[in-house]
C-alpha cells in the first residue's frame with residue numbers, strides 16, 4: 392500500500408519506520424529541511440515511561456492560580472479571543488476530576504508501557520545511538536510539603552505496578568552525586584528507576600536514515616496545503632509543489648494537525664502549549680546530573696545528554712508563537728544553576744517548542760471518518776516517550792492488523 396506520513400517529527404519518523412517494516416511504500420512530507428526541526432528538536436530528553444500522567448488532574452485549577460503569580464512561574468497564560476483556545480481550556484478543566492484523571496492516566500500508561508518495549512526493539516534492530524542512558528528519573532523535593540504531597544503519586548505508581556523508590560537526601564545523592572554540593576536544599580526524592588533519557592533530535596535523525604534504508608522517501612521543504620478527499624475516501628495530499636497520491640495518509644503534524652483536518656469537520660482538540668529549553672555545554676561533570684532530575688518547585692526537568700545539560704519546562708498557553716522571552720530563560724537558568732552549576736551558561740542555546748496537547752493528555756491514535764485517513768498526534772508533554780509505541784499502533788491500524796494493545800479508546804471518536 393502507498394502511505395504518506397505528514398510530518399517528520401519524532402512521531403512521523405517512528406510511524407514511517409514501522410510502516411516501512413510492515414511492507415508499505417512510504418513517503419514522509421515536511422516543511423522543514425530535515426527531521427525533528429520543530430517540537431522534537433530540543434525537548435527535555437526524558438523518556439519517562441513510569442512518571443506518565445495527564446496535566447489535567449484534581450486540584451490543578453487551584454494550583455494553576457498560584458503558579459500564575461510565582462516569580463519563576465511554571466504556567467503562563469495569555470488568553471485570547473480564540474475559540475480553539477477557549478474550548479480547549481474548558482475541556483481541560485472538565486478533565487480535572489478524579490474519575491477522568493484515572494481513566495486518562497491508565498490510557499497514557501498503556502501507551503508508555505508499550506513504548507518502552509517498542510523503543511528497546513528499535514534500538515536492537517537498528518543499533519542507533521542518541522546519548523541514551525537508562526538511569527531513571529529523580530523527582531526532587533525541596534520542601535516537606537512537596538514530599539508529603541508525593542504520597543498520592545507513590546500510591547498511583549504502586550497501583551499501576553511501576554517500580555519506584557522514595558529517597559531521603561542521602562539516597563538522592565547516591566543517585567545524583569552532584570547534589571552533595573546542595574545537600575541543604577533537598578528534603579527528599581522519588582525515583583522511577585526504569586525511566587530513560589536521550590536526545591530526541593539525534594534519535595529521530597538516526598531513525599530517519601534507517602527508514603530511508605528501508606525505502607522510505609523523505610520530501611522536505613514542502614508545505615502541506617490540504618488533503619485530497621473524494622467521496623469520503625482520502626486520495627492524497629496537496630502540497631505547495633504537487634499533489635501526492637496515496638492509499639492511506641497518516642497525519643503527524645504535531646500542534647498543526649487540527650488545522651489540516653478541520654475542513655472535513657474532524658474536531659481534533661489539539662492545542663499548542665509552549666515550553667522552553669536551554670542546552671548547556673558541560674565544563675565540570677562533577678556538578679552535572681547523571682540522568683533526569685525533575686525540580687518539583689519549578690516543574691523543570693534537568694537532563695544529562697552526553698556532554699550537555701538540557702533543562703526544559705514551563706507551560707505557556709499563548710497560541711501558535713515561538714517567541715523567546717528572556718524572563719523564561721531566567722527561570723531555566725535559575726533552576727539549573729541552583730542545583731547543577733556544572734555548565735557554561737553563557738554558551739547555552741535557548742529554544743522554544745509547541746507541545747501538541749490534548750485536554751485529556753492522551754494522544755489521538757487511529758482512524759477518522761474519512762476512509763484511509765489516520766491520526767497519530769496530540770502527544771503533548773510526552774511525545775518522545777510515547778512515540779515508538781504509538782508508531783507501532785498506527786502501523787498495525789493502517790495495515791488492518793489487530794494492534795498488540797487495545798487502541799479502541801485512543802481514536803478521535805473518543806471526543807464524540
Ligand SMILES: Cc1cc2nc3c(=O)[nH]c(=O)nc-3n(C[C@H](O)[C@H](O)[C@H](O)COP(=O)(O)OP(=O)(O)OC[C@H]3O[C@@H](n4cnc5c(N)ncnc54)[C@H](O)[C@@H]3O)c2cc1C
Pocket residue numbers: 397398399400401402403420421422423426427428429430431432433434435436437438439613614615616643644645646647665666667668692703704743744745746747768769770771772773774775776777
Ligand atoms: C520544552 C519541552 C519539553 C519537552 N520534554 C519532553 C520530554 O522530556 N519527554 C517527552 O517525551 N516529551 C517531551 N516534550 C514533548 C515532545 O517534544 C513532543 O510531544 C513531540 O516532540 C511531538 O512530536 P511530533 O512529531 O508530534 O511534533 P513535531 O516534532 O512538531 O513534528 C511535526 C512536524 O510537522 C511539520 N509540519 C507542521 N505543519 C506542516 C505543514 N503545514 N506542512 C509541512 N509540514 C508541517 C513540522 O515541520 C514538524 O516537523 C517536550 C516538549 C517541550 C516543548
